Amino acid sequence: MPGINGTVGRRRVLRAAALLPAVLLPAGLMAGGARAAERRTDGGVCALDWTSAQALLALGIVPRGLPELDRYRRAVVEPAVPDGVPDIGARAEPNLELLDRLAPARFVSDGALSAVQGRLERIAPVTVHPPFDTRSDGDGQPGGQLAFAVASLRGLAAGLGVPEAAERAVARLDRTLAAARDRLSGWEPRPLYILSVLDGRRVLIHGRNSLYHDVLDRLGIANAWTGPSGPYGHATVTMDRLAGRPDAGLVNIGSEGGRALEALAALPLFAGLPFLREGRVTILPPILFYGGVPAAERFARLLGEGLAPHHG
Amino acid sequence: MADTAMAPPSRRFGPAWPVVGLFLLAGLVSALVLERQVPPELWWRALVAPDPARLDQLAAHYVLFPRFAVALLVGAALGLAGAILQQVLRNPLAEPATLGISAGAHLSLAVATLWLPEALALGREWVALAGAGLSAAALLALSWRKGLSPVTVVLAGLVLSLYAGSVSGVMVLFNHDLLIGLFLWGAGFLDQQDWSMAAFLAPRLAVLALAAALVLRPLVLLGLGEGGARSLGLSVAGARLAGLVIAVMLAALSVAAVGVVSFVGLAAPTIVGMAGARRLGPRLLWATLCGAALLWATDALVLLAPVTYRELPTGAVTAVLGVPMLLWLLPRLRTAAPPVTTAAAPPPRASRPALLLAGGALLLPLALWAAVAAGRGPDGWEWSAGDALAAVEPWRLPRALAALAGGAMLAVAGATLQRMTGNPLAAPEILGVSSGAILGVIVLMFSAETPGRGAQILAGGAGAAAVLAAMMALGRRDGFSPDRLLLAGIATSSISGVVVAVLMAGHDPRLQTLVTWLSGSTYMVGPTDALAAALLAGLAVAAIPFVARWLDLLPLGGGVAAALGVSPPLSRAVLFSLSALLTAAATLIVGPLSFVGLMGPHLARMLGLQRAAAHLAGSALLGGLVMLAADWLGRGVIFPYQVPAGLLASVIGGPFLLWLLGRR
Numbered sequence: 001m002p003g004i005n006g007t008v009g010r011r012r013v014l015r016a017a018a019l020l021p022a023v024l025l026p027a028g029l030m031a032g033g034a035r036a037a038e039r040r041t042d043g044g045v046c047a048l049d050w051t052s053a054q055a056l057l058a059l060g061i062v063p064r065g066l067p068e069l070d071r072y073r074r075a076v077v078e079p080a081v082p083d084g085v086p087d088i089g090a091r092a093e094p095n096l097e098l099l100d101r102l103a104p105a106r107f108v109s110d111g112a113l114s115a116v117q118g119r120l121e122r123i124a125p126v127t128v129h130p131p132f133d134t135r136s137d138g139d140g141q142p143g144g145q146l147a148f149a150v151a152s153l154r155g156l157a158a159g160l161g162v163p164e165a166a167e168r169a170v171a172r173l174d175r176t177l178a179a180a181r182d183r184l185s186g187w188e189p190r191p192l193y194i195l196s197v198l199d200g201r202r203v204l205i206h207g208r209n210s211l212y213h214d215v216l217d218r219l220g221i222a223n224a225w226t227g228p229s230g231p232y233g234h235a236t237v238t239m240d241r242l243a244g245r246p247d248a249g250l251v252n253i254g255s256e257g258g259r260a261l262e263a264l265a266a267l268p269l270f271a272g273l274p275f276l277r278e279g280r281v282t283i284l285p286p287i288l289f290y291g292g293v294p295a296a297e298r299f300a301r302l303l304g305e306g307l308a309p310h311h312g
Numbered sequence: 313m314a315d316t317a318m319a320p321p322s323r324r325f326g327p328a329w330p331v332v333g334l335f336l337l338a339g340l341v342s343a344l345v346l347e348r349q350v351p352p353e354l355w356w357r358a359l360v361a362p363d364p365a366r367l368d369q370l371a372a373h374y375v376l377f378p379r380f381a382v383a384l385l386v387g388a389a390l391g392l393a394g395a396i397l398q399q400v401l402r403n404p405l406a407e408p409a410t411l412g413i414s415a416g417a418h419l420s421l422a423v424a425t426l427w428l429p430e431a432l433a434l435g436r437e438w439v440a441l442a443g444a445g446l447s448a449a450a451l452l453a454l455s456w457r458k459g460l461s462p463v464t465v466v467l468a469g470l471v472l473s474l475y476a477g478s479v480s481g482v483m484v485l486f487n488h489d490l491l492i493g494l495f496l497w498g499a500g501f502l503d504q505q506d507w508s509m510a511a512f513l514a515p516r517l518a519v520l521a522l523a524a525a526l527v528l529r530p531l532v533l534l535g536l537g538e539g540g541a542r543s544l545g546l547s548v549a550g551a552r553l554a555g556l557v558i559a560v561m562l563a564a565l566s567v568a569a570v571g572v573v574s575f576v577g578l579a580a581p582t583i584v585g586m587a588g589a590r591r592l593g594p595r596l597l598w599a600t601l602c603g604a605a606l607l608w609a610t611d612a613l614v615l616l617a618p619v620t621y622r623e624l625p626t627g628a629v630t631a632v633l634g635v636p637m638l639l640w641l642l643p644r645l646r647t648a649a650p651p652v653t654t655a656a657a658p659p660p661r662a663s664r665p666a667l668l669l670a671g672g673a674l675l676l677p678l679a680l681w682a683a684v685a686a687g688r689g690p691d692g693w694e695w696s697a698g699d700a701l702a703a704v705e706p707w708r709l710p711r712a713l714a715a716l717a718g719g720a721m722l723a724v725a726g727a728t729l730q731r732m733t734g735n736p737l738a739a740p741e742i743l744g745v746s747s748g749a750i751l752g753v754i755v756l757m758f759s760a761e762t763p764g765r766g767a768q769i770l771a772g773g774a775g776a777a778a779v780l781a782a783m784m785a786l787g788r789r790d791g792f793s794p795d796r797l798l799l800a801g802i803a804t805s806s807i808s809g810v811v812v813a814v815l816m817a818g819h820d821p822r823l824q825t826l827v828t829w830l831s832g833s834t835y836m837v838g839p840t841d842a843l844a845a846a847l848l849a850g851l852a853v854a855a856i857p858f859v860a861r862w863l864d865l866l867p868l869g870g871g872v873a874a875a876l877g878v879s880p881p882l883s884r885a886v887l888f889s890l891s892a893l894l895t896a897a898a899t900l901i902v903g904p905l906s907f908v909g910l911m912g913p914h915l916a917r918m919l920g921l922q923r924a925a926a927h928l929a930g931s932a933l934l935g936g937l938v939m940l941a942a943d944w945l946g947r948g949v950i951f952p953y954q955v956p957a958g959l960l961a962s963v964i965g966g967p968f969l970l971w972l973l974g975r976r
Contacts, residue, residue, distance in 0.1 A: 086690075089952035093835040097707040098690065098952045115768060115836050122706075201505055238503055240375055243367055269374035269505045272367060 045160065046104035046124070048113055049091050050076050051131040054294040056108060057081065059157050059165040064104040067091040076288045078298045099123055108156065129156045131292030132211070134231040145233065146214035149292040169293055176297045177218050180304030184219060187308045191224035191248040192216065193275070197260040201238055209233045211289060215296050219303070224248035232290055239270055249280035251303065258283045282306040327589040327598040334605035341612035342380055349376060376615075378504040383611040383626070384604040385513040386502070386566040387576055391603015392524060393562035394577030395584075395596050399531055400555035407577035408563030412473030414572045416447025417564060419476040444564030447472050452556065454970060468970065475966035500571045500627015502611050509569055520562050524596060527554045532592045573627040576603050606630075665926040668919065672933040676716070683712040683940055688948035708947070710842035711834040715943035715957050716936040717845035718834075718902030723912025723935020724852050725891035725898070727928045730913050731863045732887050740909040745892045746899035748779030750830065768836075768900075776896035780889070832903035832958015834943050845901045849932070852894055856928045859887060863924035907962040908935045938965060 044064030047053035053066040057079035066072065069087035073080075086102065089095035096116070099107075100123050107126040109117075120126050133148040150170055157166030194212045195203040205225050206212045210233025213223045224245040229235045242250075252261060261283075265276040275281060284302045288295045343352075350358045350372045359377050362369035390408060397406040408414065420443020424431045431439050454468040504510070530551035566573065580603035581595065589595040610633060611626045684705055685696050696704050725740040740746065752775020753768050829836065837845075862883040865873040873880050895909075912935025913927065921930040942964065943957035 087952060089954060093833060093954055095952035095954065096835075097687075097704060097947075100703070100707060101690065116838075119838060201503060202501075238505075240371055240505070243371075267374075267505050269370055272364070272370060 043105045044102075045106045045108055046088070046099065046102060048088075048094050048107055048109040048120075048126075050288060051110050051291050051295075052108040052129055053081070054079060054288070054291050055129055055131065055153055055156055058153065058169045058294045059160070059162055060168075061160070061162070061165075065094075065099070065102050067094050075286045076291065076295075077286065079294055096120075096123075106160070127156065127159050129153075132232065132290040133209075144214065145209060145211045146218070146293075146296055149211065149296065153293050173293055173297045173300075176300050177215070180300045181219055183304040183308045184221075189221060190280070191222040191245050193224045193242055193245075193248055193250045195225075195242075195250070195252060196254045197252060197257045197264070198236065201264075202236055203239060203242075204234050205229070205237055205242075206234045206289060211291070211296055212299055215300050215303070219300065234289065239264055239273070242275075243273060246274045248275055249282065249307075250275040251282045251284060251306070253284050253289070254286050255283065327584040327587040327594065327602070330583050330587050331598060331602045331605055334602065334609050338605055338609035338612050341609065341616050345612055345615040346372060346376060374506050375504060378507045378510050379502055379611065379615075380608060381507075381510040382504055382513065382569065383502055383608040385510060385517055386570055386573060387580075387607025388600045388604040389513070389517050389520075389562040389566040390573060390577040390607070391580030392521065392596060392600040393559040393566075394579075394603070395581040395599035396524060396531070396555050396559040396562075397577070398581050399534060399592060399595075400552050400559065402534075407575075408559065408566070409473065409572070409574060409577070412447045412451060412469045412476060413444045413560060413563045414567045415473040415476035417441070417444040417567045418572070419443055419479055420446070422479075438568075440568035441564050443476075444560070444567060447476060448556075448560040448564070450970075452553070472970070475962060475970070479963060500573045500625045500630070502570050502607075502614075502626045513565060513569055516565055517562070520558055520565075521600070523558050527551070527558065528593055528596070531555050571625075571627055573607065574631045575633075576607050576630055579603075580606055661920045661922050663920075665921050665923070665930070668921070669926060669929050669933065672930070672937075676933070676936070679937060679940055680709075680712055680716065683944040684708045686944070688951040690952075693948065706839070710837050710839045711943055711947070712940055713842040714834050714837040714845045714901050715939040717842070717849035718898040719908045719912065719939025719961075720849045720932040720936035721845070721852055721894040721898040722902075722909040722939075723916075723931040724849075724856070724928055725894040726909030726935070727913035727916065727931040728859070728863065728887055728891045729909075731924060731927070732866055732884065732891075739907075740891060740895035740898070744779050744783065745776045745895045748775040748777070749773070749896055749899040751775045752778075753829070772900045773896065776892070776899070780892045780896070783888075783892070829903055831956040832961070833946075833954070833956035834902055835954065835956075837901060841901055845897065848894070848897050849936070852890075853929065853932050855890065856925055856932075859883075859890070860923070860925035860928065862887060863928070902939065903956065903958045907958070907965060908939055911935065911938060911961070911965050 045056055045061055046064040047056050047066040049067060050072055053063050053072065054076065056063045062082055063085060065086045065088040066081065067088050068091050069081065069085065086098075088098055088102070092112075094113070096119060099120070104124050106124050107120055108129050109120075109126055111128045111130050113120065117126055129152055131149050131152055133145060150173075153169060154163070154166045157163050157169075193205060194210070194216070195205040197203050205227075206223075207225050207227060207229025208223065209229060213233065216223050225235075225242075227235065227237070227241070242248075250261075252258070261276070261281055264270045270276055282303075284299075284306050287299050287302065291298075346352075346355060349368050354369065355372075357363070358369040358372040362373035364370065394407045397408065400406075417440035420439050423443075424439045428439075451468050451472055454472075534548070534551050534555070563577070581599040583606075584595060584598035584602050587598075589598045607626070607630065610630050614626050614629050685701055687694065687696065687704060687708060689704075694700075722740050729740065749772040752771040752773070755775070756767060756771035862873075862878055865876055865878050866880065866883060866887075873883070912931040915934045915938075916927050916930035919930060919934075921927045938961055939957055942961035945964075946955035946957050946960045949955060949960075
């Protein structure tokens with residue numbers, strides 16, 4: 001019992017404390033820094049996030065691994081991931097230990113993992129591929145995001161030594177845009193709100209500096225939302241803010257939106273919103289709103305099919 | 313607030329003046345908001361019978377007026393609930409959130425969203441009510457054996473709240489897309505699109521207010537203290553139970569309606585108390601009115617704000633406005649005695665604490681080795697040795713070491729705070745220092761393109777230091793009175809929660825990283841961080857013998873400590889800085905894991921480590937081991953995904969702690 005005068009306990013605790021650093025500093029902790037140089041690689045390019053995976057697949061490269069594979073298949077969908085590609089864990093925390101075992105020749109990242117870049121570099125060099133220009137805050141030029149995405153994809157392809165793959169992907173995008181324009185030739189043009197219903201009152205709406213805006217622009221359709229939008233081109237607003245353009249139609253991204261919109265239409269306030277009253281609502285499957293060229297392509301195709309379903 | 317005497321009230325006006333003032337402000341601002349929508353001569357028409365062809369009148373009728381009504385109703389409910397809770401728990405810090413109601417409601421909504429969508433079809437308020445009711449029932453069950461003693465209720469409520477918060481955290485982490493709407497709800501948005509919410513709230517609140525009036529007399533007697541009330545023939549537990557049930561239902565209703573709105577429940581009773589509402593009856597009445605006026609005024613101000621800020625959740629804004637108010641209130645709160653000191657009978661002392669500690673210290677290296685050697689790879693669980701161990705060690709050892717060190721630091725900080733303040737609820741997070749670190753990192757994330765690890769640590773350190781300096785300046789004025797520091801710390805802590813809620817509402821992809829860090833992940837930790845953390849933890853443990861005497865003497869009271877040669881202000885300043893530094897370091901490395909700071913010290917006490925030196929050393933050991941185990945499990949359990957160590961420690965440790973609390 002140390003409590004008799006306190007000193008016995010104190011001395012013992014001190015001694016234990018002095019031991020602690022010795023216990024806690026195994027020699028191997030700092031070792032391993034030089035291993036990257038001598039390691040063999042199994043080759044392959046590993047995507048550290050969804051947009052990088054999309055870009056690789058669009059360039060015809062099957063990634064050595066990508067994060068949150070199941071959710072990619074549900075929320076991003078395209079380009080499709082072949083079977084047998086390993087899941088490397090959460091997007092925020094791809095499993096470093098697993099990445100080390102996969103031993104890719106290169107990583108592609110959107111830059112979000114900069115805090116662990118140093119340790120990733122010990123496994124393989126990291127190529128940063130930003131698909132979205134987050135600095136074009138609200139005043140983005142028309143074509144800004146799409147042009148940025150195309151340039152970024154070209155840069156990535158050049159870095160990987162497959163520049164012609166980027167040209168093929170861009171040509172495919174142009175063909176898809178042309179097909180969508182063609183398909184929409186019979187559709188009576190009107191401005192569109194592009195949004196996702198979030199929680200029954202609020203929507204995530206895409207504005208001027210969004211990727212969708214540029215695709216609409218290429219299709220000759222006006223974006224009905226001219227209000228502010230954040231660095232990723234979107235804003236969270238309540239539904240009643242969408243009363244400004246009585247002639248507009250509504251495009252909801254994400255299959256969940258149908259039920260939510262029905263619930264909204266039942267409320268007296270929103271029943272008056274022209275696009276709900278007159279049923280000018282289109283529901284599209286999920287698309288990654290900052291996903292670069294492949295996402296733009298998917299949006300253009302799905303929008304054409306959604307707005308002009310009986311074409312041809 | 314039975315234990316807190318207020319500064320002399322201004323007798324001429326009493327509690328009416330702040331309430332009337334707030335109502336005037338709210339009415340004026342609301343008029344300005346309305347006037348932008350509909351000209352004044354049409355207000356009545358828009359309220360009663362709007363022209364269905366006029367969108368502006370429809371918007372006033374279905375958006376603005378119901379919003380004012382809901383703000384008034386929710387504010388009243390929170391004000392009344394806060395006043396009742398403060399009386400029942402005899403704790404000036406009690407407010408609806410203390411009981412874990414909002415966290416329970418939030419959790420039940422998350423569960424229903426993921427696994428029981430058909431329950432949501434019944435109405436989300438019912439699902440939230442069920443969750444709130446369940447957590448309240450758990451709270452009562454846990455504290456029943458103690459006759460619902462204030463300390464036990466608040467402690468159990470805090471643990472429940474942390475626990476429900478952690479479980480929702482895990483679910484949001486892995487289902488972010490599905491649950492984003494839930495985040496929006498949880499942030500305390502007041503906007504309406506018809507009168508259904510107001511119609512839902514009004515009759516229920518009326519019934520509960522009536523019930524509160526009926527139990528007024530027993531509640532008054534509770535204010536006399538346990539002995540006094542019992543000698544007057546009052547069933548103390550019964551009266552408390554009645555008060556608690558009413559307050560819990562009030563809080564559950566408001567949470568179900570609009571999500572988490574903080575501070576109104578704390579601020580309203582405090583304001584009217586300071587303005588001179590001494591007796592319970594008037595205090596309940598004025599607190600109800602004050603809460604209504606407070607929330608209405610805040611919400612109207614949000615509506616008046618420029619368009620970008622108009623989308624901010626009002627619940628977040630009340631928290632931001634509440635902080636300066638609370639800081640202004642603090643020096644005016646005259647505290648008669650520390651609020652929550654009557655701890656239950658301590659568990660028996662360990663007969664050989666030194667032996668216990670030595671055994672624990674021997675266990676550390678073994679545990680560390682096991683945490684590195686055992687793990688899960690692509691082919692399942694495996695034990696690595698030799699070359700295989702060398703291959704996994706650079707990835708596993710820094711994280712294991714950092715978890716161990718982070719847990720130890722938080723536990724030492726927690727034990728120090730709990731002993732220093734005599735408050736068993738004092739967790740490092742309550743200092744507000746971890747919030748400062750969080751805010752520093754958030755500011756960096758949104759101002760730098762690709763911040764590196766070093767910049768993050770610097771930014772976090774700067775934020776922590778800023779909060780620390782503010783707290784020191786505040787504390788020096790009154791000789792570091794424990795409960796005022798706690799209040800200020802709680803106020804500061806709430807800001808970071810608000811910022812995160814607002815960012816969540818903005819749906820920014822960069823948040824994914826932030827969310828994992830906030831949930832206590834050791835993922836970002838590299839070898840340098842780990843060594844620094846281990847060194848700091850070692851220094852903290854080495855410092856224990858030098859502060860143990862202070863910690864043994866301070867709880868005896870300032871007078872006794874001074875008589876024995878300890879200067880209370882100096883020793884408090886040193887101890888406070890030490891715990892703040894440890895908290896900041898641990899937060900930067902393993903996230904704000906308040907649970908370990910609470911769990912380590914309590915476990916150590918339950919093992920019978922009573923004297924300060926043994927208690928602190930034991931807390932360090934146990935806190936470190938808990939975090940080490942959580943990190944190890946989190947790395948393997950859903951490989952290649954990883955559960956953050958902090959979250960896992962709460963999820964696994966929470967029920968254990970609750971069980972111990974109930975058994976005590």
